[in-house]
Amino acid sequence: MNRNPIAYLCSEYPAISHTFIYREIESLRKAGMTVHTASIHKPAGLGIMTPAEQQEAENTLMVLSQAPLSILRAHLHCLMKNPGGYLKMTASALRLLTKGPKDPVKAVAYLAEAGILLQWAHRNGVTHIHEHFGNPTAIVAMLMKRYGGISYSISVHGPDIFYTVDSAMLAEKVREASFVRCISHYCRSQVMRISEVDTWHRFHIVRCGIDPEIYSPRPEPGNSVPELLCVGRLVPAKGQHILLEACDLLKKEGVPFHLTMVGDGPDRKSLEARSASAGLTGNVTFTGALGQDKVRDIYDRADIFVLASFAEGVPVVLMEAMAKEIPVISTRITGIPELIEHQEDGLLAVPGDAADLARQIKKLLDTPGLRSTLGKAGRLKVDRLYNQHRNNALMVNHFLNEENLA
Numbered sequence: 085m086n087r088n089p090i091a092y093l094c095s096e097y098p099a100i101s102h103t104f105i106y107r108e109i110e111s112l113r114k115a116g117m118t119v120h121t122a123s124i125h126k127p128a129g130l131g132i133m134t135p136a137e138q139q140e141a142e143n144t145l146m147v148l149s150q151a152p153l154s155i156l157r158a159h160l161h162c163l164m165k166n167p168g169g170y171l172k173m174t175a176s177a178l179r180l181l182t183k184g185p186k187d188p189v190k191a192v193a194y195l196a197e198a199g200i201l202l203q204w205a206h207r208n209g210v211t212h213i214h215e216h217f218g219n220p221t222a223i224v225a226m227l228m229k230r231y232g233g234i235s236y237s238i239s240v241h242g243p244d245i246f247y248t249v250d251s252a253m254l255a256e257k258v259r260e261a262s263f264v265r266c267i268s269h270y271c272r273s274q275v276m277r278i279s280e281v282d283t284w285h286r287f288h289i290v291r292c293g294i295d296p297e298i299y300s301p302r303p304e305p306g307n308s309v310p311e312l313l314c315v316g317r318l319v320p321a322k323g324q325h326i327l328l329e330a331c332d333l334l335k336k337e338g339v340p341f342h343l344t345m346v347g348d349g350p351d352r353k354s355l356e357a358r359s360a361s362a363g364l365t366g367n368v369t370f371t372g373a374l375g376q377d378k379v380r381d382i383y384d385r386a387d388i389f390v391l392a393s394f395a396e397g398v399p400v401v402l403m404e405a406m407a408k409e410i411p412v413i414s415t416r417i418t419g420i421p422e423l424i425e426h427q428e429d430g431l432l433a434v435p436g437d438a439a440d441l442a443r444q445i446k447k448l449l450d451t452p453g454l455r456s457t458l459g460k461a462g463r464l465k466v467d468r469l470y471n472q473h474r475n476n477a478l479m480v481n482h483f484l485n486e487e488n489l490a
Contacts, residue, residue, distance in 0.1 A: 089118040090483055091210045093201070095221050097123040097144060098137045101317055101347075103376055104292050104400045104472075105216055106137060111476035117483065120208050122201060124148055124221055132375040145204050147197050155196055158203040162231065165206070169232035173198060176230045184223065184253040194220070198227040205234060212236065212262070212483070218245050222257045229260060237482070239265040239290075241397035243418050244321075246274045254278060258287075263482060265290045268398050268419030290479055292400055293472030299407035301463060302384040310341050310449050313386035313410070315379060315401040316393075318349035323392035323415065325351070325358060329438035330392070330445060332362040339446060341367060343390075346382060348373040383408050387455065388448050391415070394435055398423050403470045406430065406462030411455045413444045423470070429461040 090112075098106045112119050122145040130138055150158075163170045177195035181188055201224065205213070213236040215222045225236035238261050245252050255278045258264055264287045266272035272287050279287075305311060312331075316322045324345065331343055345355070345368065352370065359368045374382070383389075389405035391414045398419040405412050406429065414420050415435040424430035431448065433441040448455050 088212070089120060089208055089210050090212045090214060091120040091122055091205060091208070093122045093124075093213050093215045093221050093225060095123070095217070095219055096125045096127050097121055098133060098140050099127055100129045100133065100373055100375070102216075103137070104294070106140060107295065107472055108292075108476050108479065109140075111472060112480055112483070115477070115480045117480065120204075120210055121145070122147060122204065124197060124224075129373055132373060132378075134375055134377060145201075147200050150200055155200055159196075159199040161203045161206070162199050166232055169230070173227050173231040176227055180223070184251060184256075185220070186251075190220070194224050194227060197224045198231070202228055202231055202234070210234075214239070214483075217241055218254060218257055219252070222261075223253060226253075226257060226260055235262045237261050237263045237265065239267065240271055240275055241267050241292075242271045242274055243395050243397065249278055259283065261286070263288060265479065265482070267292050268422050270419040270422065271397065288478075288482060290482070291470055291475050292398060292403070293470045293475040294400060294403045294407055294466065295472050296407050296463070296467050299380070299383075299404050301407075301409040301459075302386075305385050305387055307342075307385070307387060310387045311385055312341055312343040312445065313346070313382065313389050313405070314343065314391060315346040315382075315389075315405075316391060316399070317347050318345070318351040318355055320351060321393060321395040322347075322351075323394050323435070324355055326436060326438050326441060327390055327392040328355060328358050328362065328364065328368070330442040331364055331367060333438060333442040334445060335362075335364065335367060337446075339449060341445075341449065343368045344371060344382060344386075345369070346371045346374055346379060379404075383410060386410050388413065388445065390441070390445065392433065392435075392441055393417060393420070396420060402430075403466050406459075407466045409459035409463045411448055411458040412462060413441070413448065415441075423465070424462075425465075427458075429465045430458055 109119050124147045126146045126149055177191050180191040213225045215225045216239045218238045218240045222238050228234040266289050275287050276284055389410045389412045393415055402412055412430040416432045417435050426432040431444045433444045
């Protein structure tokens with residue numbers, strides 16, 4: 085078995101919106117693996133993260149925080165250690181001027197980052213890099229492979245990267261990866277779509293997951309006014325404007341409710357303005373971004389969890405809510421129907437249809453028995469298919485399989 089140290093590489097780590105990566109790495113370490121971590125950007129919002137996440141940040145290489153002299157030394161190290169490999173890596177970076185990003189600034193930046201990471205990998209005995217999301221950091225991993233002595237794998241979530249296959253060089257990243265972890269059948273199908281059939285055996289479904297013990301069933305909230313909850317970045321892909329439209333329809337029907345939106349992002353001002361113009365100020369609360377400990381407290385007060393997304397992989401916040409036996413409503417897009425089967429363990433609305441979303445919310449508000457049934461079924465679904473301990477054990481197996489890291 086291969087027990088060499090590995091490294092996880094992310095654009096931003098740890099990150100408030102991607103705590104599942106931190107949990108995944110912790111699972112690998114508990115299984116006995118040595119996992120080093122590197123982040124291209126210094127994380128935002130460290131102050132509201134848990135102490136454990138803050139400590140993780142302290143132990144993570146922040147690539148773009150390196151001083152110019154350190155970058156120069158890293159590249160001299162790489163050149164002296166493997167001159168031929170360094171030339172191959174540089175030539176590969178220059179090819180980015182005519183394909184993929186087609187941007188000289190990005191080409192230079194990716195080359196600089198690869199040199200920093202290579203020196204760091206050599207110091208830590210790392211020969212395999214795992215990159216999350218298949219985004220530009222995977223190009224950096226690809227350059228490191230061209231240098232020599234480094235293999236890489238990627239976790240692909242989608243769906244954004246499936247819209248920019250050419251500029252993201254996704255087909256090339258997938259072709260050169262030792263293996264590809266896909267978080268859903270939908271995700272795997274999209275990776276298969278751009279790949280040769282004889283590479284499909286390297287695409288493995290390993291779902292994201294949560295800890296059912298941490299996200300245990302919440303007590304019945306007992307709210308006098310039903311509490312709706314939405315957790316996620318305030319961005320167009322999350323469909324929060326449609327959720328507000330649905331709330332406007334509910335209020336006009338005289339349906340009592342209160343909505344809490346947890347998260348922050350570029351849509352916050354427009355969402356607050358829409359809430360005010362619709363007369364929903366007293367019905368909607370925006371909390372901003374919160375740490376995981378505080379989010380769990382808010383889950384406990386929720387009657388219904390709603391995510392009206394237009395584009396998602398398989399949202400971990402839905403898994404968290406379902407594990408807490410909160411009945412959930414989301415949309416029929418991408419991998420979400422693999423998590424939620426309509427009227428079996430949650431409800432699914434037509435994406436972008438505020439009237440249908442309002443109908444689904446009202447159905448749950450009017451039927452306490454259905455809320456209870458869906459909540460219990462949702463937890464069973466998550467424990468069966470989205471339990472982080474079992475799913476992360478699959479990642480351990482992939483990393484310990486020497487053939488996967490070839």
